[in-house]
Amino acid sequence: MLPGFDLALGFTLTYLCLIVLIPLSAVFLKTFTLTWPNFWEAVTSPRVIASYRLTFGASLAAALINAVFGLIVAWVLVRYRFPGRRVVDALVDLPFALPTAVAGIALTALYASNGWIGRWLEPLGLKVAFTPLGVFVALTFIGLPFVVRTVQPVLEDVQRELEEVAATLGATRWQTIHRVLFPIVLPALVTGFALAFARALGEYGSVVFIAGNMPMISEITPLLIITKLEQYDYAGATAIAVVMLVASFALLLAINMLQTWARRRAGGV
Amino acid sequence: MDATTLAVPKVAMDRPADRRARSAPSPTTEPAWVRRLLIGVALGFMTLFLFVPLAAVFVEALKKGFGVYLAAITEPDALSAIKLTLLAAAISLPMNLVFGVAAAWAIAKFDFRGKNVLLTLIDLPFSVSPVIAGLIYVLVFGLQGWLGEWLRDHDLKVIFAVPGIVLATVFVTFPFVARELIPLMQAQGQDQEEAARVLGASGWQMFLRVTLPNVKWALMYGVILCNARAMGEFGAVSVVSGHIRGQTNTMPLHIEILYNEYQFAAAFAVASLLAGLALVTLALKYVVERRVASARSEAV
Numbered sequence: 001m002l003p004g005f006d007l008a009l010g011f012t013l014t015y016l017c018l019i020v021l022i023p024l025s026a027v028f029l030k031t032f033t034l035t036w037p038n039f040w041e042a043v044t045s046p047r048v049i050a051s052y053r054l055t056f057g058a059s060l061a062a063a064l065i066n067a068v069f070g071l072i073v074a075w076v077l078v079r080y081r082f083p084g085r086r087v088v089d090a091l092v093d094l095p096f097a098l099p100t101a102v103a104g105i106a107l108t109a110l111y112a113s114n115g116w117i118g119r120w121l122e123p124l125g126l127k128v129a130f131t132p133l134g135v136f137v138a139l140t141f142i143g144l145p146f147v148v149r150t151v152q153p154v155l156e157d158v159q160r161e162l163e164e165v166a167a168t169l170g171a172t173r174w175q176t177i178h179r180v181l182f183p184i185v186l187p188a189l190v191t192g193f194a195l196a197f198a199r200a201l202g203e204y205g206s207v208v209f210i211a212g213n214m215p216m217i218s219e220i221t222p223l224l225i226i227t228k229l230e231q232y233d234y235a236g237a238t239a240i241a242v243v244m245l246v247a248s249f250a251l252l253l254a255i256n257m258l259q260t261w262a263r264r265r266a267g268g269v
Numbered sequence: 270m271d272a273t274t275l276a277v278p279k280v281a282m283d284r285p286a287d288r289r290a291r292s293a294p295s296p297t298t299e300p301a302w303v304r305r306l307l308i309g310v311a312l313g314f315m316t317l318f319l320f321v322p323l324a325a326v327f328v329e330a331l332k333k334g335f336g337v338y339l340a341a342i343t344e345p346d347a348l349s350a351i352k353l354t355l356l357a358a359a360i361s362l363p364m365n366l367v368f369g370v371a372a373a374w375a376i377a378k379f380d381f382r383g384k385n386v387l388l389t390l391i392d393l394p395f396s397v398s399p400v401i402a403g404l405i406y407v408l409v410f411g412l413q414g415w416l417g418e419w420l421r422d423h424d425l426k427v428i429f430a431v432p433g434i435v436l437a438t439v440f441v442t443f444p445f446v447a448r449e450l451i452p453l454m455q456a457q458g459q460d461q462e463e464a465a466r467v468l469g470a471s472g473w474q475m476f477l478r479v480t481l482p483n484v485k486w487a488l489m490y491g492v493i494l495c496n497a498r499a500m501g502e503f504g505a506v507s508v509v510s511g512h513i514r515g516q517t518n519t520m521p522l523h524i525e526i527l528y529n530e531y532q533f534a535a536a537f538a539v540a541s542l543l544a545g546l547a548l549v550t551l552a553l554k555y556v557v558e559r560r561v562a563s564a565r566s567e568a569v
Contacts, residue, residue, distance in 0.1 A: 002378050002379070002459055002463065002475075003475075004374060004472055004476070005374075005375060005378075005379045007371075008371040008372070008374040008375040009371075009375040009379075009381070011367075011368070011371045012368065012372040012375055012376075012387070013387075015364075015368045016390060016391065019436070019439055019440055019443060020390070020393055020394060020440065020443060021390070022409070023405035023406055023408070023409050023440075024393070024397070026405050026408035026409050026415065027401065027404065027405055027408065030408050069310070069311070069314045072307055072310055072311050072314070073311040073314065073315060075307065075311075076307050076308050076311040076312075077311075079298075080304055080307070080308055082308055086555075088312065088315060090551050090554070090555045091315070091319060091320070091551065092315070092319075093551055093554065094319050094323060094547065094551065096494075097497045097501075097546075097547035097548075097551050097554075098323070098501070098543070098544060098547040099500070099501025099502070099503060099520075099521050099540075099543045099547070100501065100503050100521075101501075101503040101521040101522075101524050101525055101540070101543075102326060102501070102521070102524065102540040102543050102547075103322060105326075105524065105528050105536055105537065106322040106323070106325045106329075106537075106540070109325055109329055109533070109537075110321060110322060110325050116321065117317075117321070137318075140318060141318050141319070141322065144315075144318060144319070163296075167296030167297055168296075173296065173297075173298075173299055176297075201398070202396075202397065202398025202399065202400070202401070204398065204399055204400050204503065204504035204507075205399070205503035205504050205507075205521070209525075209528065222398050222399075222400040222401075222504065223400075225401070225404060226400055226507070226508060229404065229407065229508065232413075234407070234408070234411075234413055238404065238408065241398075241401045241404055244398055244401060245397065245401060248396045248397060248398070249396070251396070252392075252393075252396045256389065
């Protein structure tokens with residue numbers, strides 16, 4: 001029997017409680033100071049509802065775009081050889097490494113009406129910076145690595161023999177991809193999508209610069225929490241935080257279940 | 270994958286051989302034009318969303334010349350922001366490192382009830398919005414918070430001061446080291462440690478000479494990721510900082526202030542330092558990742 005179990009577990013639990021669990025419980029306990037009608041009003045006022053709609057809508061759209069393009073990026077990185085592949089592979093993680101505030105101001109500068117990209121979109125009638133579209137762009141930026149990095153290892157593990165078998169049985173390449181490879185990758189793809197979605201829901205730094213933050217139009221829910229805090233409306237801020245926490249915990253649960261499903265599929269060949 | 274997905278050879282087998290050879294040169298890869306198209310789409314998407322924004326940071330930073338750039342990163346407020354960022358990382362890193370090692374030791378080397386719950390709880394900070402991470406400490410240590418009055422009576426400040434910034438940083442980087450160590454140490458098992466004990470090593474000798482060398486690259490990997498996030502955190506720190514110039518501004522917060530004052534070149538100059546850090550992080554990560562992969566394959 002190895003030593004140190006009591007010490008290690010004791011320290012782990014103490015640290016976890018002090019840093020994470022006790023402060024997090026403050027959010028829930030604080031909302032109990034509100035009466036139910038007050039709580040309901042705080043989390044369903046029109047401005048808050050508009051922010052949920054934007055946050056969930058833009059997060060969902062960004063996660064979907066990332067699922068499509070992330071799958072293509074993962075496929076290209078695993079299957080094809082081209083100059084600079086390793087650099088591109090390493091740079092996929094850029095959104096993890098680049099501070100969100102840096103990403104935020106860079107994207108804003110690019111998509112502003114005089115920016116590198118914005119000046120080409122403006123004549124087409126497309127305004128990105130300071131509109132809900134900007135929120136979508138920022139959330140797409142931060143979500144990409146989640147899809148690529150969950151799909152990539154699964155694609156790498158695919159046994160090439162499966163594809164050869166399918167080809168010998170007469171399947172066209174497209175049939176092999178869509179009937180053999182896609183079902184193998186699907187659980188990872190859905191997990192990556194869910195991770196990107198979950199991250200986008202809580203994202204703040206990259207969005208506030210490009211969003212313009214107009215109430216009812218381009219104001220995300222995390223920003224609303226900060227606005228309430230600045231107005232010393234602690235109870236109101238906390239009530240919205242509870243709604244967001246419950247949504248993220250539900251997603252976390254869904255992601256855990258997805259990963260169990262993926263493992264069972266991978267194991268049960 | 271089950272057999273039914275494979276057993277669908279609905280394609281006509283009597284296609285002329287020549288046509289087949291022309292349309293699909295190799296049955297397990299795609300035609301060249303499809304390959305090129307997909308590479309083009311992937312690179313195009315990444316260029317638009319990743320490379321161009323990264324390049325923009327450096328171009329905007331140097332737009333007004335090198336003199337302006339240098340002035341922006343050496344003015345007193347910028348220097349104090351850099352110092353505070355380094356301080357917050359220097360405190361939160363060792364804390365989460367010790368925690369990560371302790372958690373991994375308990376979880377990977379021993380069996381106990383509730384292990385899966387503990388694993389989920391360790392990952393919890395990743396699924397909490399950074400804004401909420403800041404909010405929870407305001408609720409505990411803020412003036413209206415649980416400990417607010419006690420802190421005020423003892424002349425201590427946590428929120429709108431450095432301790433709050435450190436706490437928020439610790440929270441958002443909480444799982445990094447632990448989640449790198451746990452899978453590796455689980456794969457390595459306890460044979461080597463048990464052998465060290467049988468041979469008469471003390472607990473610390475075993476830990477320092479057997480366990481630590483076995484996990485050093487994974488540890489390093491966790492520390493690199495932890496550091497990048499610690500130095501770059503914006504949302505959580507923004508809530509607890511109070512934005513006092515020269516006192517409670519970290520680099521990301523300093524960038525925000527400069528940007529909101531329309532000092533774009535200065536904002537991007539400070540941002541370029543963090544972007545440089547991100548690139549160094551990616552390079553280190555790339556190198557260390559291979560060492561971790563080889564440690565893991567040795568363990569299996």
